[in-house]
Amino acid sequence: MTTAHTNGHANDNGDSNGANQIVLNVAIIGVGEVAMTTHVCAPRRASEMACSRFQLPTLLLCSHMYRTVALVDISKQALEHCSKKFHVPKTYTDVEYHVPHAVQSLKAGKHVFIEKPMAITLGGADEIEAARQESGKLVFVGYMRRYAEAFLRVKEMVKDLPKGSINYIRVRDIIGYNHFFVDQGGNFPVKFSDFPPESAAERQTLGDACLAEALGKKATNALDQRFWMLLNGLATHDISAMRELIGMPQKVLKAARSPDGLFTWVMFQYDGFVAFYEVEYKVLSEKTGIDGVRKFDAHIEVYTKDKRIKVTYDTPYVKGLPITATILSSKPNGDHSEEVIRPTYEDAYTLEYKAMYAAITEGTPVKTTAADAKQDLEIFTMIMDAMEA
Incomplete structure (x- = not known):
């Protein structure tokens, strides 16, 4: 979590962007x-x-x-x-x-x-x-994914599509272990475990109370507990971006998961089309069956009759990897066209901070507000209600 405040004092030293820059x-x-x-x-x-x-x-x-x-x-x-x-x-x-x-x-x-x-x-x-x-x-x-320039380009393309032209949307986030990328990112993070026992107990108590509030009777099911935390972890990136791109779904048609709970599939009903979401649960152990391919496979793709528009994300743990927009289309003469747009190497975290x-x-408007974030929880509740055992 993060908090932030300013009284708006100017930087006395100036900076590369000009004098009196507020820091x-x-x-x-x-x-x-x-x-x-x-x-x-x-x-x-x-x-x-x-x-x-x-x-x-x-x-x-x-x-x-x-x-x-x-x-x-x-x-x-x-x-x-x-x-x-x-x-x-x-x-x-x-x-x-x-x-x-x-x-x-x-x-x-x-x-x-x-x-x-x-x-x-x-x-x-x-x-x-x-x-x-x-x-x-x-x-x-x-x-931060919603501030990526490629995502904003795709958003404008989708906005400009004729009404009723979307046939299908796929949202995918199967990205493997963090250490695949963290270990090669050049930032050399160190993990520590000197946590006071009473703090662990306090966290457990608070976590149990939150799960009970969120899940009700399902709070006693270990798979449901883990799935709720998956939704509120990795899945927030995908669902939040999906909302900005195409709005809130009308309902969840179907939600299912693998027997071990590591892979999940959700079908959302929209006006005239279905959005399909697939995601894996990120775990610490490599003995649990999670995808072990070193590929950060995260994207949202919009399918129309003669065009596909996709935003593709790469790992944020290696700074400067591009987020791209890809457009596949069929030309009137039968030609196949593929265009890849890389608007910038500037990472999504930096764009978010800007x-x-x-x-x-x-005083520019904020789009990722508290009210906006609450909509994710509303969708997660819809998914939990539709989830098959």
Whole structure:
């Protein structure tokens, strides 16, 4: 999760983009593998801001916009490691979670950047939105794939399609183990396990309460528990992007999973077409049968009678890999055409941070809001209701 705040003071030192650039102070809550590989930035004089689960290396390269001044994590070893590696002066070990920390930050007058999942219950989402309205501050949810330039290009192409021309949509996310890419990303993250026993117990208690609220009677089923966390983890990227591209589904026609729960298939009903979603559950052990091919296979593809439009994502753990838009079409003379568009090498995390910076400093609208994120939970509930045993 991430929170953010600024008083809007100008940077006294100036920067490469011009004099009086506003730089936002950041406090990062949660400095695990994701934060170490994709999100902390080095110190710089700036205005105030607080954040959690920001990508440390990416923020380092965005030092004209952000300055990390504090780290928060339950692991003292992780704090010591990141503090030294990224030159962040202040560290704290307070134990918090997405919803309570977001609410507390909003009540303290901070803007909030919160990594997905924003919340794993509808009640938690409502709590954050209520705090946002009361505080008047921003809540920016970290759906970075929706800020990729190639995705926005595909969105415009789909928007321009004649009404009723979509025949089918496929959403796919089978991406293997994180370490396939993290180990080769050049960021050298380190994992720590010095967690106080009482914190593990507290997390378990809170997790059980959230699952009971979200799943009701299904909360006692281990596969349902794991599946709900899959939906609120990896699947949020896909479902959120699908929503922006084609809106909310009318209903879930069918949802099924493999006997071990590692692979899931969902069919969504839209007006005149079906969207098919396939996703794998990401687990830590390589002995569980998860896909072991070292390919990050994530895309959304729109099928019409004579055209296919696809956005293809690559792993975010290796900075600079392109996200592309591909258009396949049939020409009137029978020719087959294939066009691949690579708008930029700029990664989606950086583009996301630029969007949040503009929202805070210039007042530009935020599309990945708390209310927007709640729609994912509504879809996840539809999927759970349709899931076959």
